[in-house]
Amino acid sequence: MERSTFESVYKKILPFWSEISTDDKDYICEHSVTLTYPKGTNIHAGNECSGVIFVITGSLRLYIMSEEGKDITLYRLHAGDMCMLSASCVLQTITFDVFLDAEEESECYVISGPAFSAVSERNPAVKIFALESAVSRFSDVMWVMQQILFMGIDKRLAIFLSDEVVRTGSDTIALTHEQIAKYMGSAREVVSRMLKYFSNEGIVEVSRKGVKILNKKQLRKLTL
């Protein structure tokens, strides 16, 4: 892979890029690889150091898991997003285990953890960027937790469906109940039951193609 290919992406995503030396830029690009993960691949598990991951195409799901294998989605990464929690050697104060899967075939650029770490030790701006990325994810995660711990499933499902409509620009959410449950950290049965309720209320129409939103106004009301 050409250095310029990596650089064109890093220049856009990494706010410190203009502040580091040409040597450090070279070092990062030399320690970058392009990886294409088939759908369903587990990219990162536990507290290994898988490096700093940039999503070029596709989508990744970051989650935590219990010993019994139950998992809760913390967030998903799409094109243009970066994952810092997968680089435990960069952020040594992160001591919890996260898992990262490719939800669909995903092309990623990956900077080696030790290489990124070395550059961050030489450049406070890089270290600050890495920490700020983690802290802003902290806020995302707290939001998920509050939804799970405090909110009713109706409100959570309504928020999920509304977000999907905004994200995909389509009124039909082409996901199975199983997939929706996984994203929400809930059970398929619970999601199916609530979708049936929504359907009875004329808010959605459930078919083999997915979930179609019929009454956006009503759905939005449920998210409040």
Next chain:
Amino acid sequence: MERSTFESVYKKILPFWSEISTDDKDYICEHSVTLTYPKGTNIHAGNECSGVIFVITGSLRLYIMSEEGKDITLYRLHAGDMCMLSASCVLQTITFDVFLDAEEESECYVISGPAFSAVSERNPAVKIFALESAVSRFSDVMWVMQQILFMGIDKRLAIFLSDEVVRTGSDTIALTHEQIAKYMGSAREVVSRMLKYFSNEGIVEVSRKGVKILNKKQLRKLTL
């Protein structure tokens, strides 16, 4: 309050103290106050900027709250601990609301948020310290969440009791069931039921004085 009083504490707790200028040290001390919060005071709520708080004596409880007023303890702060999440103006990537209460009468040193923020803008080491504090709390919070979401109440209660024995150095935990439930983000009924179960198993003895640990080995087994 004398400058030297603040400095003697900051020198110990703040690893960047030796790296900042005398002017910045003065600036921080001039923008510090000593506050004594009576038991039960709400020190911080939502996303206001209450400053960076150092606990000198007493203990504080940090928690999140639902709209309905249900709360979950994220962690507690004791003498020598510092709270960075109460300074939302320092950590602008923290966008979730936390609440902080004095569990008992607590003496604290508080550095004004804007003053700390100004010094952190001039000194990358200060900014890195603030972010690292937040990220390490991220790990604490994830642990609490995993306990709540994934673990059985027996395991959680056993861990809480074991931790209290270690922290207080006493075999008797002088807390009401209500207080234990609050610390654990659970309900009093649930805690009472589980304590009764532990008591039947000869692990603890419950009296008006609190919870006395009778069988530490058995308790430890439950935490695994």
